[in-house]
């Protein structure tokens with residue numbers, strides 16, 4: 001509690017009605033005008049959907065399972081988030097991306113209507129990771145507690161309401177998943193569910209491999225599965241964010257690689273909250289054609 005009380009307030013802003021970090025809004029022109037390349041691979045998803053896990057899977061597919069090469073740099077350097085303005089000395093996303101050799105793997109949490117247009121002009125392949133809203137919300141709550149770049153949450157009850165109304169950084173989970181889901185008609189997007197990755201990682205890794213036009217042996221795929229498992233990523237300093245100072249990510253409050261399960265919301269939601277959530281969910285998701293599993 002004392003640690004959280006000392007936090008410096010975080011400025012927020014809006015772009016086209018979507019709440020984003022103030023630093024992102026200030027740099028918006030350079031972010032929106034970012035120049036994608038035809039062979040970029042974009043990893044996307046609402047925050048806390050398992051995008052870091054996907055980054056490591058995609059990187060290891062490109063490295064043909066060579067875990068040593070996978071450890072060449074922290075995941076946030078290998079795969080920059082284009083809209084992020086991290087605290088110095090970390091380079092800002094768009095600038096880091098410009099210095100990278102092709103093929104680049106890039107990350108964004110932006111809703112589809114805010115994606116820099118050059119990604120579609122260049123017909124870039126995107127892997128969208130979708131996670132059920134209840135677990136996403138719980139994970140995001142803990143992330144707000146430990147990440148000093150985000151506004152500190154008052155309590156879970158308060159965060160619950162903010163999440164449902166889309167008043168959290170990167171906006172509404174509902175708009176995000178529906179927007180990207182519908183865009184699959186027009187663009188090269190592979191939609192992967194976090195719950196499917198937990199259920200059968202090999203099956204999902206294979207889908208990603210095929211989407212990227214690669215052909216790797218079962219042995220290599222097993223190796224990728226092993227090195228991208230929850231435990232391996234939790235222990236690997238290049239994936240567990242231990243390279244980021246405590247002043248930014250306070251992992252004693254909550255580790256970045258936290259729990260990695262389906263259904264943790266059951267340990268947090270009250271019966272009443274669950275009813276409210278389900279009612280709101282039905283209203284917002286009806287007719288979307290999207291089905292999420294909240295337990296396995």
Ligand SMILES: Nc1ncnc2c1ncn2[C@@H]1O[C@H](COP(=O)(O)OS(=O)(=O)O)[C@@H](OP(=O)(O)O)[C@H]1O
Pocket residue numbers: 045046047048049050051052053135138139140142143228229230231233256257258259260261264
């Ligand atoms: N390998 C592996 N297996 C299973 N789960 C994993 C893995 N790596 C990360 N995670 C979990 O993914 C959650 C973080 O999501 P993101 O990486 O999208 O977060 S971020 O928005 O980019 O900060 C966060 O979920 P929670 O544990 O529920 O908080 C991470 O623990």
